[in-house]
Amino acid sequence: GDSVTQMEGPVTLSEEAFLTINCTYTATGYPSLFWYVQYPGEGLQLLLKATKADDKGSNKGFEATYRKETTSFHLEKGSVQVSDSAVYFCALSLPATGANNLFFGTGTRLTVIP
Amino acid sequence: SQTIHQWPATLVQPVGSPLSLECTVEGTSNPNLYWYRQAAGRGLQLLFYSVGIGQISSEVPQNLSASRPQDRQFILSSKKLLLSDSGFYLCAGTGFGSPLHFGNGTRLTVT
Numbered sequence: 444g445d446s447v448t449q450m451e452g453p454v455t456l457s458e459e460a461f462l463t464i465n466c467t468y469t470a471t472g473y474p475s476l477f478w479y480v481q482y483p484g485e486g487l488q489l490l491l492k493a494t495k496a497d498d499k500g501s502n503k504g505f506e507a508t509y510r511k512e513t514t515s516f517h518l519e520k521g522s523v524q525v526s527d528s529a530v531y532f533c534a535l536s537l538p539a540t541g542a543n544n545l546f547f548g549t550g551t552r553l554t555v556i557p
Numbered sequence: 558s559q560t561i562h563q564w565p566a567t568l569v570q571p572v573g574s575p576l577s578l579e580c581t582v583e584g585t586s587n588p589n590l591y592w593y594r595q596a597a598g599r600g601l602q603l604l605f606y607s608v609g610i611g612q613i614s615s616e617v618p619q620n621l622s623a624s625r626p627q628d629r630q631f632i633l634s635s636k637k638l639l640l641s642d643s644g645f646y647l648c649a650g651t652g653f654g655s656p657l658h659f660g661n662g663t664r665l666t667v668t
Contacts, residue, residue, distance in 0.1 A: 486662045487647065
């Protein structure tokens with residue numbers, strides 16, 4: 444079935460370190476891919492998205508490239524800050540009708556220490 | 558733009574008591590609405606979704622129920638809470654062609 448597999452955390456990095464959070468997917472069609480971020484005590488917010496192969500989503504210094512050949516959408520940031528500490532969710536959306544076409548990974552908790 | 562309002566932000570309830578969490582949506586009509594739960598140490602679990610008034614689909618069997626009395630209102634309920642119902646509950650919504658928007662969540666502690 445359709446699913447998202449996300450790198451398990453928690454991940455702890457020092458400020459200005461390079462971040463990679465791996466995400467791979469399984470889908471029967473051609474999904475759109477998303478990264479959502481959940482800051483402490485808040486709901487989820489859309490961080491970035493990509494809707495087709497080779498698209499690169501970017502926002503707030505984060506990037507992820509839709510790789511169809513490896514079915515991946517890894518999240519990267521060149522230099523993390525303490526304020527990036529949050530839980531990051533990779534998600535997949537299929538272009539089919541119906542409300543149940545959204546799949547989330549289990550989330551990766553990132554802690555950035557000064 | 559679409560906004561999801563969810564309340565209360567935190568709630569402490571004794572075992573066996575009822576529950577009602579409310580979610581309302583602004584900025585879009587006829588949204589698809591969702592209730593997710595995020596239990597400690599686990600990812601997001603879809604509990605219910607709704608494509609319209611009175612239309613509710615349940616993803617997992619559980620002690621909870623959902624209702625959609627109005628187009629932009631989605632309610633999560635329980636008649637008798639269990640300890641295992643503790644968690645962080647998130648309401649989410651999406652209009653046509655737009656990504657999922659989330660409310661700020663309700664942290665429920667059942668004691």
